[in-house]
Amino acid sequence: MRRPGRWWRRKSTPAKVEAYTRWSFHFMVLVEFVTAGGQLLGLLVRGEHPGAGGPGAATALMVLVAGHCVLCGVIASRSLDWQRGRRAKPVRLLWALGVVTAGVATTAVSLVEHDRAGRDADGTALGVYVVVLAFGAGTITLGLRDRRRMLASPAGFAAGSGLVASAFGMAAPGALIVAAVVLLSAGFVTATYVLSLWLLNVVHELDEARETRTRLAVAEERLRFGRDLHDVMGRNLAVIALKSELAVQLAQRERPEAVTQMVEVQRLAQETQREVREVVRGYREADLNSELAGAKGVLTAAGIDCTVTGPPVGLPAQVQSALGWVVREAATNVLRHGDARQCVVNVRVLEGRAVLTVDNDGVPDGAGGPGRGSGLVGLRERLAEIGGTLRAGPTGDGRFLLTAEVPSSAPAGATAGAGPGAGPRAGAVAPGAAESLVPTGLGAQTAAPGSTDSRNEVTS
Structure with missing residues (x-):
């Protein structure tokens, strides 16, 4: 019977860290849905709604947020595989995420009426606007390797959010506040993703370094063995060859000393065999x-x-x-x-x-x-x-x-x-x-x- 948790114990340390990183990315997607979709669900429960679209507008926006979360989860997983060199970069999905993020954010900010009566609903719509942009910027960062582009992604989303808010009638101070909030939120999400990737890469590099050290130790032992075997065999084989030639010359002259020389050759061969065994040990x-x-x-x-x-x-x-x-x-x-x-x-x-x-x-x-x-x-x-x-x-x-x-x-x-x-x-x-x-x-x-x-x- 298979024991629970055995599959986890069998994983290597890099595999465990990678699994943890992947789960943390999916957890961040859940955080996005709870933060944005939960606010919209609260409006529907209370009977409130942003803008003039009624409950249908809030429902449609919540569906768009859910779709955005699913897309962020898929891209996070595939981008992680790309970062580890297992699959091609998900370029089309990244472009699709950019388009969906812009669409959801524009829909959210368009529902803001800026009147006192709908203040709570407007705040919820602006919250959805900030959350979608922040998580969209962080997820897109997973598809980048250039640090400059990683840093530029939150800044670009923040600048775009301020411009879009101004285009929909928000006053300049309010647009600047929205841009600042988006910058901080997107920067936090981006930093979380980037640090997770960095930690995963460090663990893999350490594991590769350990494997390299093991291979070098094996290679060094092989070199040591070859060196010792050469040192042991070189002189003995030279003497054996010398005495064998001498024995041949003595035998050709029918000299009895040839037997003595071959006895010495036998002794040297046995001695060499013993020394080789000692080198092996x-x-x-x-x-x-x-x-x-x-x-x-x-x-x-x-x-x-x-x-x-x-x-x-x-x-x-x-x-x-x-x-x-x-x-x-x-x-x-x-x-x-x-x-x-x-x-x-x-x-x-x-x-x-x-x-x-x-x-x-x-x-x-x-x-x-x-x-x-x-x-x-x-x-x-x-x-x-x-x-x-x-x-x-x-x-x-x-x-x-x-x-x-x-x-x-x-x-x-x-x-x-x-x-x-x-x-x-x-x-x-x-x-x-x-x-x-x-x-x-x-x-x-x-x-x-x-x-x-x-x-x-x-x-x-």
């Missing part, structure tokens, strides 16, 4: 000490003279994690994209900032421009989270320099790992474990099979 951080040791071991095994100094003690976990990812990315690209013979990795603290530099001599002649690969983009995003910067590019003397700077004390709550909840790093290359990956003396030319780009751009 969002619990992975890089350890700077392990990454420095692993980078030195891999580069040395590839025949590159690698010197590592640092890191200073006492660096926060966020700083070490961020710099650890930089070391991993830099070592990966030295293997994959360069023909280096020497590489120097240095970590130091200068004036409250931890500085990591990776300098190698693997830039071919004529190569230039900073590396702009996806690896660098991910590193810059990771460092930016804790206020760090990254610079990378050839120095002009055949060398390539990568410099990463981060505050030596990371801001509270900053994370350079895999996101909130990042825990201890698992699966890192243990110190000294990588020395056995490739026999010493194998040059960087035996990098990943099929690699044709020998430039040392840091572009994973």
